[in-house]
Amino acid sequence: MADLSAFPITSRWPAENPDIIQLYSLPTPNGVKISIALEELGLPYEAHLISFGTNDQKSPEFVSLNPNGRIPAVIDPNGPDGKPIGLFESGAILLYLAEKTGKLIPADAAGRYETIQWVFFQMAGIGPMLGQFGHFHKFAADKVANNSYPVERYRDEGKRLLGILEERLKGRQWIMGDLYTIADITTFPWIRGADVFYGGREILEYAKFPAVMDWLERCIARPASEKGLNIPARPA
Incomplete structure (x- = not known):
């Protein structure tokens, strides 16, 4: 042991x-x-x-x-x-x-580094920007009631990043094409979370990113996602 x-x-x-x-x-x-x-x-x-x-x-x-x-x-x-x-x-x-x-990562060196760069894209961009959007849009709305700049800044940057992801996913099943990888796993919970936790679907204009939305549905529908999204279980 x-x-x-x-x-x-x-x-x-x-x-x-x-x-x-x-x-x-x-x-x-x-x-x-x-x-x-x-x-x-x-x-x-x-x-x-x-x-x-x-x-x-x-x-x-x-x-x-x-x-x-x-x-x-x-x-x-x-x-x-x-x-x-x-x-x-x-x-x-x-x-x-x-x-x-x-x-969950390509075996060849080029594919491996391509995957890692998309992991970093989420870590440095999508996560922090959508997180800040959610903070000002939902949790600190009363503090910025007379100043729309914080919400607009992170909304616009979030939409810009969604546009990049949209272009990447056009004609692709997953971020790396036919292979589901850690790039998908690190990214989709934030796209989902900006909607589920922050109520940002409309203000972030998710409907303008159909490839992202289709990909998000595929990610969520995976059995491992259905289980893992609720682990560890929150207190009743």
Whole structure:
């Protein structure tokens, strides 16, 4: 049985089975990336709910694994050289899981780097811009009631990025063509989330991006997505 005692986070969220991947997360656009990938890969894992309501992500135990205090984070007891490894940042975790299994990423070097660039496109663009849009549009609307600039700025940048994704997906089933990859997994929860969590479908004019919308439906319909989008389960 693996010894995870070197990771202080396990003192607060003990592993029932320390021999499998430990996921510390919440079903947000960033969090579900990892549960979806784990479901796609068929890797056994144990999910621990990190509640924003009680600021679990800022607790000393969680910060010991991710000093940035953000979900998701993982511990893989079977890391490189058979030693446990802790990881944070959803993009880094996705790349690690893809390379660990040889799945969800092209085998050839050119395809691999092309996939990684689209992962970075989401991490540096779609996620931050739609996240800021959602913050000002929904959660801070009262604070910017007399100043439309923040919402307009992130709305327009979000639409610009959706336009780039639209061009990429025209005539393609997935971002990398016929292969479903971590580029799809890292991106679609944010497109979905801007609608489901932020109510942004109309203001972001989703109807103007039909290739993105068709792709989003395909992503959501995958069995691993249907399950992973709700892991770990929120409290009733």
